[in-house]
Amino acid sequence: MDKIIRWGILGTGKIAKAFAAALREVPDAELAAVASRSLDSATEFAKEYGAKRAHGTYQALADDNGVDVVYIATPHAMHHENAIMCLNGGKALLVEKAFTLNRREAQEIADLARQRKLFVMEAMWTRFQPAILEAKRMIDMGEIGNVRNLQADLGFVANAGPEHRLFNPALGGGALLDLGIYPLSMAAFFLGPVKGASGYGELTPAGVDMQANFVLRHEDGSLSACSCSLNARTPATLSIGGDKGFLRLHGRFHHAEHFTIVLNDGTEREFHFPRIGNGYAHEAMEVGRCLREGLLESPEMPLAETVELMGVLDQLRAQIGVKYSVD
The missing domain is CATH 3.30.360.10 (Dihydrodipicolinate Reductase; domain 2)
Structure with missing residues (x-):
């Protein structure tokens, strides 16, 4: 129950920085690694926020055996690809919202997570305030x-x-x-x-x-x-x-x-x-609680609901005329 949760952050943008800052206020959590498509960006981020390792590719973070859970902080058009890669690397996930671009992509992540018996949660931080x-x-x-x-x-x-x-x-x-x-x-x-x-x-x-x-x-x-x-x-x-x-x-x-x-x-x-600090600590604490208890989903933000709400967004986009290439 006292296990330290070793976090990896995929991405080095504004939301990644906010989450990294919040991790400092989460008990029994450490920032083990960060990844960017640029090693210089990852190295700078690691130095600023105290990550132990910096990776110059996202795949390297997915393969990092010293990481328990990855926070995906890339633009949402990349979430599906990033999440599938990290799940195949055996990592639990906290995926920034919007979870994916559409319901199909969200369902594919949920299916793989259940198949691999890995924890996945949408980073809807509001629900944990x-x-x-x-x-x-x-x-x-x-x-x-x-x-x-x-x-x-x-x-x-x-x-x-x-x-x-x-x-x-x-x-x-x-x-x-x-x-x-x-x-x-x-x-x-x-x-x-x-x-x-x-x-x-x-x-x-x-x-x-x-x-x-x-x-x-x-x-x-x-x-x-x-x-x-x-x-x-x-x-x-x-x-x-x-x-x-x-x-x-x-x-x-x-x-x-x-x-x-x-x-x-x-x-x-x-x-x-x-709230604690900037507010992002609460969702990280929920992930830690779930991982320590062996849960594959958070009861507060279950995967089935995430998939359903992506479906609602699909409906609304269709009604107002917004179409993405992955639809």
């Missing part, structure tokens, strides 16, 4: 009654050129996969499985979604209204309504540290649950 977990617990206890409605938005203005991963169709560009996965995942987390989805989008000249709005129908008949945007700064709030009141997450909801419950009689209560 203390405030989010407490909000879910209180909703499940009936604090706002019978939950029927969720509203969530996430948007910022991306000042990047058409070649950037956010806007390049070859790299899986678009608001849905980069930002829409957050409100979608949270809607499923709070309201349950998605049984229907309808969306509208604004497309770039290259054919990826600059922004999208979508409505979800959940298994129990409840509804979610979600939006994501790369050309508008939105409040990034999330609220959940029940017949006794509503709960609202404050700040940028995907890493909220406090929330408010407002009941029908006007009473209002505010709750604070700080």
Whole structure:
């Protein structure tokens, strides 16, 4: 139970750096290795974040016997190839979102993971934030009654050129996969499985979604209204309504540290649950817990749900006219 989890990080970009910084705050974890397509980049990253080894190829990290689990931090168009390679190398995985470009790719990763009996989890860090977990617990206890409605938005203005991963169709560009996965995942987390989805989008000249709005129908008949945007700064709030009141997450909801419950009689209560550091430590701690307990999936972010939600994104992309070469 005291085993040190030896992490490898595949990629050296912004999200990889945030995760490496967070690992310093995770008990019984060490950054064993980092890989980049450039040895110089990997070496610089290793020096800055204390990785023991630097690899100049991704394959070298997949083959590194001193690594227990790999965090895949490349652009999501590369996740499928990177994940299959690392699973074939015998590595457990934490795969950054969006998990893949489509459901087919996600299913192939899940199938191989089960075949190889290796742990895989989508890096939906929001699900492991203390405030989010407490909000879910209180909703499940009936604090706002019978939950029927969720509203969530996430948007910022991306000042990047058409070649950037956010806007390049070859790299899986678009608001849905980069930002829409957050409100979608949270809607499923709070309201349950998605049984229907309808969306509208604004497309770039290259054919990826600059922004999208979508409505979800959940298994129990409840509804979610979600939006994501790369050309508008939105409040990034999330609220959940029940017949006794509503709960609202404050700040940028995907890493909220406090929330408010407002009941029908006007009473209002505010709750604070700080995260550790930049917030990425919580998902790393969950991976460590699962590995130590011999689990192949996290009950908080199971693979089947990841695959299903990639399928919902496929549906929404088809409706608004976004198509990738791997579809």
